[in-house]
Amino acid sequence: MSTQTILFIILAAIVSLALVLFQYFYKNKRKGKLSIALAFLRFIAFFCGFLLLINPKFTKNEYTTERxxxxxxxxxxxxxxxxxxxxxxxxxxxxxxxxxxxxxxxxxxxxxxxxxxxxxxxxxxxxxxxxxxxxxxxxxxxxxxxxxxxxxxxxxxxxxxxxxxxxxxxxxxxxxxVGDTTRYEDVAISQVNTNRYAFLKNKYPVEIYVSYTGKEDINVPVKVSLNGKTVYRQTVSFSSTSNSEVINTLLDAKSVGTKNLQVSVGELKSERNKANNKKTVVVEVIDEKTNIALVSSLLHPDIGALKKSIESNGQRSVSIMRPNGNSKEWEDVDLFILYQPNASFKKLYDYIEKKQANTFTVTGPKTDWRFLNKSQKQYSKNSYNQEEEVFSVLNTGFSLFSSGDFSVDDFPPLQSSLGDIILNGKNDILLTQRIKGVNLKEPLLAVFEGNEKRDAVLFGENIWKWRMQAYRNTQSFKNFDDLVGKLVLYLATNKSRQRLTLDYENIYAGSNETRISATYFDKAFAFDANADIIL
Structure with a gap:
């Protein structure tokens, strides 16, 4: 507290005392204990009031030693x-x-x-x-x-x-x-990076980090073995200044299954630790190829155009079939493309209804609408058996998948038949019809999504002309093929959810923790915390 503050406090006490003496004792005939008590309380009140105005501050400093x-x-x-x-x-x-x-x-x-x-x-x-x-x-x-x-x-x-x-x-x-801290001459596989999964008939990368500790100039071989057979080999050179090397290679995924890759580096004569000369990784090769059956009883350029467009992606395979084929041929099919169905498709439609298979139907003037209206419930058309040229209009509000850079500007018309179209259930329209310059609300390409299956229908033939026009516009089939590919991918991807899911690594190092996670859902796909899972 400063000296000035102390002087103000003393002055406040003197002034408070003077005021009390003047009020209670100067020319006051009443004397006694009551007057003294009241005077003391008045003094306290005056003094506290002055202290609030002075606002003194007290500071205390404590010093401690912290180790x-x-x-x-x-x-x-x-x-x-x-x-x-x-x-x-x-x-x-x-x-x-x-x-x-x-x-x-x-x-x-x-x-x-x-x-x-x-x-x-x-x-x-x-x-x-x-x-x-x-x-x-x-x-x-x-x-x-x-x-x-x-x-x-x-x-x-x-x-x-x-x-x-x-x-x-x-x-x-x-x-x-402590211990043995001496650095001995050593060459080691420090790290191996690769994808956990690879697609059949594709290439997958392998990245190998090799390190060397020593002062000599050496040459050692690095090998990659797949299930015991050497699939890659390279010789690397090291010195005291150049003591690390990164090797990158691409390996072929030739067959489906789990592939054990053993990466090894040659041993040195004076090398003590040879355990780090090898490292094993696992790559799982999976077959994600989509099998598509293009079923038609007609010969038409659209069939070849659709096959070329779909197979532009190497993960998709198209087989051209007749509608009266054997049901065993249809068991491995992921998507059926039905080209202008007629009564000969009855057996196939019965199979599709039984298996709840996904379909993409292309209709046109040669479509038997009486049969088609009875065979499925997603859409119907009251055909007047009168051919008409139909231009397409892209629906920018379509939300199921992106149409990318695809445009139907200057595209030639498709050949269809006049008639009123009715769509049932949950659907979304990608293309609508324009006839003689008038934009109609009638769908040209529509997509349906149910609980267990997905379907699409195109109300027109001569789609091969669209692919040719796309090439004329951009000198590439890419835009058209990408749109067809997205449509096929959407229709073929409808896998049911698995009630039991597992999360684990393919290889666990002996010195690391081994952990396998499992999640189980009941039939309503609610998490079941009381389920017993046997490993």
Whole structure:
């Protein structure tokens, strides 16, 4: 409190006392204890009022001595088990040092794959992650003055390189090296990157990281073996200055199934650790090819145009079939394209209804509408058996899938028959009709989606002219083929949800945790937490 404030307080007391004496005792004939008590209370009131105006402040400073943290971080992995006595003696010497105890607050931690409080050292951890332990301590002691004593052999099996971590800028780190820290000549497969899945008859990438520790100039072979057969081989050169190499290659997915890829590098004569010369990864090759049956009783250029357009994607295969074929041929079909159906399609429609198969129907002047109206319930047409040229108009509000850059401007008309079209159920219209310059509300290409199946219908033939016009406009079939591909993909993708789902890795390293996750749903697809799952 300043001297000026103290003087103001004394003056306030004097003024308050003067006011009380004047009010209660100057020329006042009444004397007694009551007057004295009232005068005292009035003095207190005046004095407190003056104190509020003066507003004095009281400051108290306390000083304490806080010891810095000395963190003992001990490697608890099996690689330093042979140095157990050395490590325990080093910790005891630190704890029993009187000078360190008076200057530091000692904290003890151990680490393997993660950081733990150091209750007891077992030296049974299978992995060593020094960088993760240092990062965890950085978060815990970020606002303190701390130092770290790191007891380890320095051999890290997980995590990023701790040599380049910035924890050293925040905390001084004093290492105590234990065990065998000598660097021997060694060549190793550091990492192998590849896709978890690959498509049949495609190529998949493999990226290999090879490292070398040593001072000599060496040449070693790197091989990739698939199920025991060598599929790739390359010789790499290393020196004391050039000690790492990244190899990239593409392998063929020739058959379906799980493929074990073993990547290996040649051994050195003086090499001690040969376990890191090999690494195994797994790639699962899956067949995602969509089998499509194009069924027609007619010969028409549209059939060839649709086959070419759909098979522009290598994952789709189109088979041209007759409607009176064998039902065994239809079992592996993912989508039926029905070209201008007539009465000969009855057997096929019975099969489609039974299997709830997805369909894409192309109609035209030769379509038997009496049969078609009876065979399905998604749409119907009251045909007048009068041919008409129908131009197309793209519906920009179509939302089931993107039409991309596809445009129907300047496209030739399709050949159709006049008649009123009625659509039933949930549907969306991609193209509408324009006849003689008048935009009609009649659909030209419509898509239907039910609970178990998907269907589409095109009310016109001569779609081959559209593909030719698309080429004339852009010198490429791509825009037209992409639209047909998206339509086919939408129609062929209608797989039912699986009630049991699993999440697991194809390969687990022996030193890592093995975890398999399973999720099970009941028939209403609500999660069932009480289900018993047997592994």
């Amino acid at each position: 810095a943290n000395l963190i003992i971080l001990t490697d608890n992995s099996s690689s330093v088990a042979s140095s157990k006595q050395v490590i325990e003696k080093a910790i005891d010497d630190i704890e029993q040092s009187g000078e360190l105890y008076t200057r530091f607050s000692i904290r003890e931690y151990s680490f393997g794959a993660s950081l733990k409080e150091n209750d007891t050292l077992t030296f049974a951890e299978n992995n060593t992650n020094i960088s993760k332990a240092l990062s965890a301590l950085r978060e815990v002691y970020s606002a303190t003055n701390s130092a770290i004593v790191l007891i380890s052999d320095g051999n890290q099996t997980l995590g990023r390189d701790y040599d380049f971590q910035n924890e050293q800028k925040q905390f001084p780190i004093y290492p105590i090296a």
